[in-house]
Amino acid sequence: MIVLHWTASRSLMGTYNTFNKSILPSSRKALVNASSLNVSSHYLVDRDGSIYQLLPDTVFARHVIGLNYCAIGIENVGSDTYPLTQAQLFANEKLVRYLTRKYNIEYLIGHYEHTWFKNTSLWRETNPYYFSQKIDPGISFMRRIREELQDLNLKGAPPKK
Ligand SMILES: [Zn+2]
Incomplete structure (x- = not known):
């Protein structure tokens, strides 16, 4: 699957510097308790709309609880108060099309939808209390990109239980 995000930060380099460490800062207590592997x-x-590849597609990246083992992550510089741009929408569309041609991608979800997989066979977390509620990359961004990518017939999140 592919999971779309926003960074909740306003700069590319700030985000890059956050991701470009192996070990998570101790300030992120809830995450550190599960693993010291940094988020990326x-x-x-x-x-x-410039796209930067930070990791090979097949390397495990820590970006979505429960689904990291099967999820390619795409982060976008922005937040709820710094809405994602039209250029980012086009870039995400192009990137999802590219990845879908290259791999057997079945799902396209926004990070906020990841919890809906919790009671499915796709969910893989050993600690049931390790969990987070997210809002990124926003409902309107997901609605818009799904309109653009209708022809790919990618699945969204399963119905909420
Ligand atoms: Zn996210």
């Missing part, structure tokens, strides 16, 4: 993502998309 396979791709990072800047405000102007």
Whole structure:
């Protein structure tokens, strides 16, 4: 699957520097308790739509609880108060099309939808209390990209239980 995110930060380099460490800072207590592996993502998309690949697609990246083992992550510089741009929408669309041609991608979800997989066979977390509620990359961004990518017939999150 592919999981789309926003960074909740306003700069590309700030995000890059956050991801470019192996060990998570101790300030992120809830995450550190589960593992000291730093958070990261396979791709990072800047405000102007430039796409940066941070990790090979097949390397495990820590970006979505429960689904990391099967999820390619795409981060976008932005937040709820710094909405994602049209250029980012186009770039995500192109990148998802590219990845879908290359791999057997079945699902495209926004990070906020990951919890809906919790009671499915796709969910893989050993600690049931290790969990987070997310809002990124926003409902409207997901609605818009799904409109653009209708022809790919990618599945979204399963119905909420
Ligand atoms: Zn996220």
